[in-house]
Amino acid sequence: MAENLEKIGAITQTSRMTGDARRSQILSVAIKLFSRDGFSGTTTKEIARAAGVSEAMVFRHFATKGELYHAILDHKTCESGKFVLPWEAAAQKKAVQENNDYEVFYNLALTALENQQKDVDFMRLLFHSALEEHELAQIFFQQFVSPLYDFLGAYIRKRQKAGAMREAEPRVVVRAFLGMIIHHSLNNILWDKKRRLLNISNEEAARSFAEILLKGILKENKK
Amino acid sequence: MAENLEKIGAITQTSRMTGDARRSQILSVAIKLFSRDGFSGTTTKEIARAAGVSEAMVFRHFATKGELYHAILDHKTCESGKFVLPWEAAAQKKAVQENNDYEVFYNLALTALENQQKDVDFMRLLFHSALEEHELAQIFFQQFVSPLYDFLGAYIRKRQKAGAMREAEPRVVVRAFLGMIIHHSLNNILWDKKRRLLNISNEEAARSFAEILLKGILKENKK
């Protein structure tokens, strides 16, 4: 089913390693494989081979295949949680305070796009587990998506009260904006790398999306 | 792995059926199962059980598991191709001719959202196969997504030339708009049914998305 393990970047370090080193090495090849083929599409044999150890070693470090998968999800959710939350960056806080709408949306879009591009494996893992209705989807949802809705929703509400934005349900606006970003990332991951339907830089995408959200595409404002 | 086959709506018709009837019955339960658990996550035994027949019957109708999967994808791509293409509807053609921007985008969004809601199985199947890099993704892409970019892109270009829309790469605008729609559907399918992050009608969503795309959310047009 999965042929070329070389592409996985299999570490052919066959010499003896410390427990922890081996453990994280197994983890790292497993991430690649699970993110490529999903949980049931990946075999422990493949993982062992890609890590350059016997299957028994995998089961020494992780009692079951499911436990290995969980370890990855935990690891990834934690690690990503740290670097993905864009609104905690200093620049973003400043933009929010100064009501610099464009900066707020542009920064968010750009940070998200870059992070998603940096960790394609995590994106694939997330989608696989969402489809499989694995708990990662829920954890990620609670830790990241939900707060993001709150943050952006609150900002929009503030700007509406200030009379700067027109009336519209903030959560719907958030969904629209996140939709542009995530759908674009998803396209990049799943199609565009081969099919080149749309080939633009992250900066360009972030700028376009922020402008569309704020100004729309019509020339005349016919409200 | 997959416990409650009852939820699949397993047909417990055990009496003798005609070949075609049995074939499409197997197809229909297989659609449910594949869309829920993906290709490698679904076993032929489950399919047989859900269809109320023996495994041997499944293999009489479909030589291999892969062939069954293909039959589903073909079937679904065809069937959906017919009803999903929104720009062929009369109302949509009229709106395009009359340069009724709002109607064009609203109709497209609403049609897409309704179709996607009608056929959740197909959406899940599509995502599974996209992640698995199955050919359905490519077929669907060529038959549906690509023409949609062309259609909407051409409309936007026309309106830009007429001076009604500001300069912006049409394909990026298309991506932004489709992003809102598809991401919203995806959320409905994967999360919202349980978590109720955002609970709005398709009409409301289509209206909001069309308005955001066309007018943005700012009150003043500060170009």
Place this chain on the structure above:
DNA sequence: GTCTATATAGCGATAGAC
């Protein structure tokens, strides 16, 4: 810590009776 060898179960797929 790592291996080979193996247990056990479940998979896709087939044979042959009815």
Place this chain on the structure above:
DNA sequence: GTCTATCGCTATATAGAC
């Protein structure tokens, strides 16, 4: 057209030597 029975294979997981 449908079944039971079973094959050959591969999956996860374990035992025990080094």
